[in-house]
Amino acid sequence: MLIRKFKNTSLRLVLFSLFLITININSAISGITGKLTGYLKDAQTNEPLIGVTVLIKGTTSGASTDIEGYFSVLNIPPGVYTVTASMIGYSTTTFEKVKISIDQTTNLNINLKQSVLEIGDEVVVIAERPLIRKDMTSVEARVDAEAIKNMPVQEVRDILNLQAGVTMGRGGEIHIRGGRASEVAYWVDGKSVTDVFDGSQSISVESNAIQELQVVSGTFNAEYGNAMSGIVNIVTKDGGEKFAGNLMIYSGDYYSKEEQIFQNIGDFNISTNKNIEGSLSGPLIPGSDLSFYFFGRNYSTDGWLYGRNVFTIDGDSADGKYVAMNPRNKTSLQTKIKYQITPLLKLTFSLLGSQQNFRDYNHFFSLQPDGDVKKFDKGYDLSALLSHSIGTETFYTINLSKFQKDFREYLFEDPLDSRYLHPDSLNEPGYSFTNMGTNLHHFNRNTTSYVFKFDVTSQLNKLHQTKFGFESRQHKLFYNDFTIVPADDSIGQQIRPFKPAVLDKSTSTHDNYTRNPIEYSFYAQDKIEYNNFIINAGLRYDYFDSKGDVLTDPEDPNIYLPFKLKNKFDVNGDGKIDVSDDQTATSAIEKRRKYWYKKASPKKQISPRFGIAYPITDQGVIHFSYGHFLQIPSFSYLYQRPEYKVTSSGGLQGGFGNPDLNPQRTVMYEIGLQQQLSDEMSMDVTGFYRDIRDWVTSGPAIEVQAGTGYSMYINKDYANVRGIALSLNKRLSNFYTFNFSYTFQVAEGVNSSPDEEYFAQVGNSDPAKQLTSLDWDQTHTANFSLGLEDAGQGGFMILRYGSGLPYTPVIITQLRQGQSTSNNLIKNSRRRPDNFTTDLRLYKNIKYSGFNFNLFCKVTNLFDRRNELDVFGDTGRANKTLQTSNISQDPSANNTIAEWFNFPTMYSEPREVQIGFEIGF
Incomplete structure (x- = not known):
């Protein structure tokens, strides 16, 4: 059934696509694999070698050099490989630890030495990964399996939170470059796993099952759609030619002296939080072309x-x-x-x-x-x-x-x-x-x-x-x-x-x-690689049909209880009230349904993307990118309360969905510099600007009768984000490695949430008329990670700093009968306290009899810092409010006023200690 539905449309689009390729519509490579290219030359004469065989061990991938000594190998899964180059009369050259990354070209230029033997001697070279990417036209970050293994992280969001341009809201939601949390698209193994209902990541991918994680915070390629802020692209591990297995067990508990905030937190029980996970991979049948990878995890916690x-x-x-x-x-x-x-x-x-x-x-x-x-x-x-x-x-x-x-x-x-x-x-x-x-x-x-x-x-x-x-x-x-x-x-x-x-x-x-609802999309992209500059460009077409119904008469929304007399009694909509108007409930509703709604219109849009990288030296690259991005609003805003059952109880009712919403749009610009500072260190500094329009918000009241109205979602809000992101990286040498990222950002908009306008109307407040700081506007964000390793033992520390998020101050103006009333000042005009967290992981590796043993201890929030995620509007702090001394408590209450106003959710998680071991082969 599914294939039949796609058949005609797919065939037309494929033919059209082949035409586009012949005229070189520009675009950029993306997906779940990488590319290996290079030139092979005679080490003595520097002449290109024709017909050299280049093979990637452990795969069926390979190529032969052309008349210019050039080779190219496509469709390589991310990982670390051994590459061989061989030719009769020359020594075979083997490059070990060649790293292939998704959406990236790895260059490997090889000089072969002549050999007197028909089959030459073998030369082994350890490949060194370049510190800068000359083909990177927009900012991105990559974290591979080896790095994840040693970091004090547990979930994917912990890894994301370390990247430049990423901030985390008080509920743990991820924001990239100032956008709403729902604007991030999550991809796993070449397909989107974003939950279309609310824009969240729908399926949990465990960090230890990831081969490589890519975070694109700049303009992303035309292959990726329905996202405005960034892309999280994950490639999971594969099975190899040999059997491999892993078992990890750890347990721990939260431990803190802040017992005045967190109950039952002062006693440490090693078995409170438990984790067991394992993997097994290899050939499904030894010697066959079938391989498998299996990973499973169970995690349980009592929380804090x-x-x-x-x-x-x-x-x-x-x-x-x-x-x-x-x-x-x-x-x-x-x-x-x-x-x-x-x-x-x-x-x-x-x-x-x-x-x-x-x-x-x-x-x-x-x-x-x-x-x-x-x-x-x-x-x-x-x-x-x-x-x-x-x-x-x-x-x-x-x-x-x-x-x-x-x-x-x-x-x-x-x-x-x-x-x-x-x-x-x-x-x-x-x-x-x-x-x-x-x-x-x-x-x-x-x-x-x-x-x-x-x-x-x-x-x-x-x-x-x-x-x-x-x-x-x-x-x-x-x-x-x-x-x-x-x-x-x-x-x-x-x-x-x-x-x-x-x-x-x-x-x-x-x-x-x-x-x-249904979605269709088509894209074409090209990566043009000249010696002195690289261009990524692409074009994307999106089509969306909500298959939803909108009201024919918005002033009479409730099909079950019409407000207008003509709709109440003329149930068949023929303009006459006669015997044909059957008044029984079921038949009346079905007759009204024929004219009560009309279909929402399909939405279409074309989005161009462009980026260029220009090497200024062999150690420095300037990059610039520009793109248009759109996103269908989360389905929750399309279909919420879809039958518009407004009652006659009075007041403003909402929010009601709108299946005729247009896509939200953003235009993104960025310019930056990659620079190698030494043989082990590099930096990237990038300035960016985002112009966001047609954000979903609550519409003005639609009156249905005196004193009764409702509000539905519309496209109206605007926001803009500008900032600078800096990253500094040192790869492992002399027993240590470090990464530092800093983001200065200003994120302003009309409303942070689509429901803010509705609540303002309910509270008889004026609608927002100017840009204010968005709820997740973190002006300064800095992350520093330091890894130390020597002879199989080491440690990894992460320090995170975030300046205070905005809040709306409140002034208490009246106290009466134990209840407080207040006036709100300018929305989000003051700042909460800054946040600072330190995480640590210590480990010891032991190899014995073909097995790898790893003992480790991990501590999050090492210094048990009491970070205030939320605050009271009258004091700007989480531990104090004027209401505790001014409100009278009812004698029948089961608690004191002070106990009520002690909200533990206003603080970050307390210290957590985990101890565990890992066995692998």
């Missing part, structure tokens, strides 16, 4: 936020023991099977899967934690990748994949479970923890995507490497959100005792829908 089990959900006294309130249990796996059918044809099957069960801290439930909801998140990506080389200069790939993400949130799975309690049981005086009751929220979201991707890469000649491709994405989104209510009897009276019920989907408190 605790409550006390003082009350049961029924309000009875409990044991008073501490209970973890942000526990998490995560299981992930990765399987990859590769079949080298012929030396030129390869088929790879892969499965990525993860699931986690967790709870988020809820301050209100601190004294009876069992009453709050649990959360369940699972997803997988199943794909098949066919790679076929047509000769040595051209190859194509076909990728078919299915992705699914499922998220659920509830206390008890069955919404009619008798253990649920009446919502009135949660009623408490202000500033008080609840002593009984159950969270009645139920939520389920499921996203399924079917993806077809076709790419062709061709080295047309020594100057042009051209790539083009087509992608189709078909989505199915299911959404069900409701709150349990008391059941009524046949005459509308609540049943006593309480019995849980779920309201009909036609009611405003029950949001249920299924949508099937």
Whole structure:
């Protein structure tokens, strides 16, 4: 079915693409592989050698030199290889530790020495990776498996947070160059794994299963779409010719003296946080062309936020023991099977899967934690990748994949479970923890995507490497959100005792829908490599159809309860009120549906990309890039409350989705310099500017009757970001290596969140009329990492500094009856305290009897610094608010005012200590 749908469109686009390649439309190579090029010459005469065989050991890849001694090998997975060059009458030259990276050309120029023997002697050379990349036209960062292994990091976001231009919001979300968190696209093994519902990374990829991670914070290639801030491109490990295995086990706990903030944090229990992970790889059948790689991990933690089990959900006294309130249990796996059918044809099957069960801290439930909801998140990506080389200069790939993400949130799975309690049981005086009751929220979201991707890469000649491709994405989104209510009897009276019920989907408190949007895209790109400059340029076309419905008459939105009399009684929309207007509920709704909505229009756009690198010396390169980027808004803003069930209860209601939203747009510029400072050290300094338009925001109120209106999302907001990013790198020599990155950035916009405008209207505040600092605007960000290694033992330390994020100050103006009111000053006009964190990993490697043993200790937040992620608006600090001395506490409350205003989530994680070992072969 999927192939039939794609057949006609794909054929037309492929033919068009072949035409574009013949006229050299410029573009840039990107994806999951790299390229090896070079020249071979006679060491004595310096003449080019024709017909030299160049082979990459452990692969079927290779090439022969042409009349100019030039060779090129495409489609090489990232990794470290041994390369041989051989020719009769010359000594065979072997280069070891040749590193191939994704989206990068590695140059290897070789001089062969003549030999008196027919089969020459072998010369072994250790390849040294260049410190600067002469083909890099925009800023990017790369981290390979060897570097990740020794770093004190646990998750992918920990690695991302170390890169220049990357900041982390208070909730751990990643922002690249001042954009919203949803503007980052995540790619794994050549396919997007971004959750289209909210723009997050949908599937957990474990750091120890990564072969190479690439972060593109500058203008990115035309292959990548539906992103505006940056690309996170991950290539996972493969199986090799030999069996290899690894087992890692570690455990630990959070330990801090800040017991006035974090409960139950002063006792260290080595088994509280546990991790076990392992991998196995090699030939599926010894001596065959089938290889495999398997990785699995289970991680469980009680977290660092605790409550006390003082009350049961029924309000009875409990044991008073501490209970973890942000526990998490995560299981992930990765399987990859590769079949080298012929030396030129390869088929790879892969499965990525993860699931986690967790709870988020809820301050209100601190004294009876069992009453709050649990959360369940699972997803997988199943794909098949066919790679076929047509000769040595051209190859194509076909990728078919299915992705699914499922998220659920509830206390008890069955919404009619008798253990649920009446919502009135949660009623408490202000500033008080609840002593009984159950969270009645139920939520389920499921996203399924079917993806077809076709790419062709061709080295047309020594100057042009051209790539083009087509992608189709078909989505199915299911959404069900409701709150349990008391059941009524046949005459509308609540049943006593309480019995849980779920309201009909036609009611405003029950949001249920299924949508099937589609995406198509086409790109063409070329990498032009002259001796004195390199050009990357490309063109991308995107098509999106939300398949959603918009209102025919926005002033009468609710199909179930029309506000206008003509719509209420003229249910068939023929302009007459007569006997044909059947007033029964079901038939009336179905008749209205024929004219109530109209289809949203498809969206189309072309995006050019361009970059140039100009070497000024053999150790310095200037780079410049420019590009247009677009992104379809997250599906949550397209389909939220899609039937516009506005009630007559009054006030401004929102926010309602808008499936007719246009793509958000940004234009990005950057100019920078790469410079080698010594044989071991290099730097990169880059200035950048981003102009962002059509950001999603809440629209103005649409009035449906006096005192009642609603707001839907529209494209209106604007933002701009400008800054300078500096990175300084020293590779390992003399027993140490270090990396330093610094970013100065100013990120300003109208609104940080699409819902800010709606809340301003509800609060009778004026809409934003000027640019202000965005919530994640971190003016100064610096990261320093230092690695020491000698004879298999060493350490790695990371120091992170971030200047304070903005907050909106508040002045208390009135206190009455225990409640405070205040006036907000200019939004985000003041700064929170600066943040500083130190992480450390110490290790010792031991080799014995063919096994590699590694003992290690890792400490995050080494000095247990109390970083304030959020603050009270009246003081600008997390540990003090004027409200604690001015608010009167209700005598029936279960806590003091000071206990209520002690929010542990306002601080970063306390110190965590982990001890573990690793065995590999």
